[in-house]
Amino acid sequence: MLWLTLIRVRVPPARQVRTKGPDHMTDQATQVTSSESTSPSTRSDEPLTQRITSGEADLDEFRERLTLWLAGRDEVDSDAGVEVSAVSRPESSGMSNISVLFDAAWTPAGSSERQSAQLVARMCPQDDAFPVFPVYDLQKQFDVMRVVRENTDLPVPRVRWLELDPAVLGTPFLVMDRASGRAPVDNPPYVFDGWLLEMDPEQRREVQRESLAVLAAIHQIPQPAELVSSLAPAPGMSALRAHVDEQRAYYEWTTREDGLTIPVIDRAFDWIEAHWPDETSPDALSWGDARIGNILYEGTRPTAVLDWEMATIAPPEVDLGWFLCFHDVFQELAVAFAFPGIPDLFEHSEVVEQYEHLTGSGKSYLG
Incomplete structure (x- = not known):
């Protein structure tokens, strides 16, 4: 199965859109308290x-x-x-x-x-x-x-x-x-500046291994549809079909108000339908917003796994694709602005090999 990541686009008229960051607070957050009681x-x-x-x-x-x-x-x-x-x-x-x-x-x-x-x-x-x-x-x-x-x-x-x-x-x-730790930031992306960039290559490899271990642990939870029944696809519908239909509905919702279309996403949906897989990996609990920006770390060790709004049930490659896509986009931005970025992080074949080793699956449909 080839994976697709849909970039969620919503253009508000005459409003400023904040970059989505991890929905967490660390112990280092500035304390702001009321100076006096108000009746x-x-x-x-x-x-x-x-x-x-x-x-x-x-x-x-x-x-x-x-x-x-x-x-x-x-x-x-x-x-x-x-x-x-x-x-x-x-x-x-x-x-x-x-x-x-x-x-x-x-x-x-x-x-x-x-x-x-x-x-x-x-x-x-x-x-x-x-x-x-x-x-x-x-x-x-x-x-x-x-x-x-x-x-x-x-x-x-x-x-x-x-x-x-x-x-x-x-x-x-x-x-x-409350969780404590530090997350790779989105704005500016962590490939431009920050603690990941300051680490040596072996430390970054450890961050990669630890982060993939998070995905593997989520995906190995048994019988997720029974544990979270609200995520189960409708009877007779595969989890992949339910997920793709949900993403199509989301895309239509984001563009309906302004009458927009995004040709590259339209073509992507057409491609998916034309190349629908005959088989997929077993269904798993999918984190949804699976990326290192939603993990807090102390050194190379994860201290919190956050942001579960997009959780669903899907083949695990959905999370892997989203995970890799975010880093790829940030790395391409860095190169476009003549920054080196972090090219030694999340190389695709290495990620697949490490993930298969962690899960013992021996096979993934990540193209």
Whole structure:
């Protein structure tokens, strides 16, 4: 099977599009807290999530709402007291969601042992935000992160709570443990500057091996359609057919409003249909946005695997293709601007050989 990566294109009229970065916050994120409490009578009528995005958020209000919500959960002993502190907005976050950092301390119901954690509230975009996805599915993210964490040794942040009622913070949200580490950046791409470029070749080879081990572990989770039933293709439909149809629908959604067509993508879909494979690799849990920009590292070791909005079930080559394509695009940009880039990273045949060794598959359909 030959792989195809569809570049997601959405051109907003008269709006600035931010480069999508990893939707995570590290311990090095700048702490921004409210300098004084604001009374409810002086607060803006705008939704809390909108004020967080615009920089006008009253973080004390966020803390108050989150404290009440956490104290009201059945698994928390409200009589023992709940503390939410160190609320801050990260310097940057991903394009597709809003995230707020905070610390919390609470006592579980039926226990006398106090717990505390550094957490992230990951919220759905507000209704009037420029959409990256037709539907922002927090339930899917919560389920997939839980499944990967429970079925692998990968450092996927623990997801603690999911709240689908928008009344609490103005939009549904999930709460997960905060991760630490550093990610290869997208803007400017890591091939232009940064810690990967500063590593020696052997260190970069280790980053490559460790990153491919992340993919291999995800793809070896058994029976993913049973573990995350919402990802299962319709009866009688192959996972590859469901995935390609979903990408075609996404492409049509991104261009429908402006009446655009992108000939190279149209031709790619035609090519796929004309060369539909007779067989594929066994279906696997697909990370979706599989790239090193969504992994945090300490040295060469992954410390967090993030961003599961695009998770699905598909042949593993879908992830491998996306993984390689991102680096190829960045490397080609570097060469176009007369930079050396990192040509020794993610060479295709070497990646395939390493992946097949990690999975023991002995065969992949990556052309």
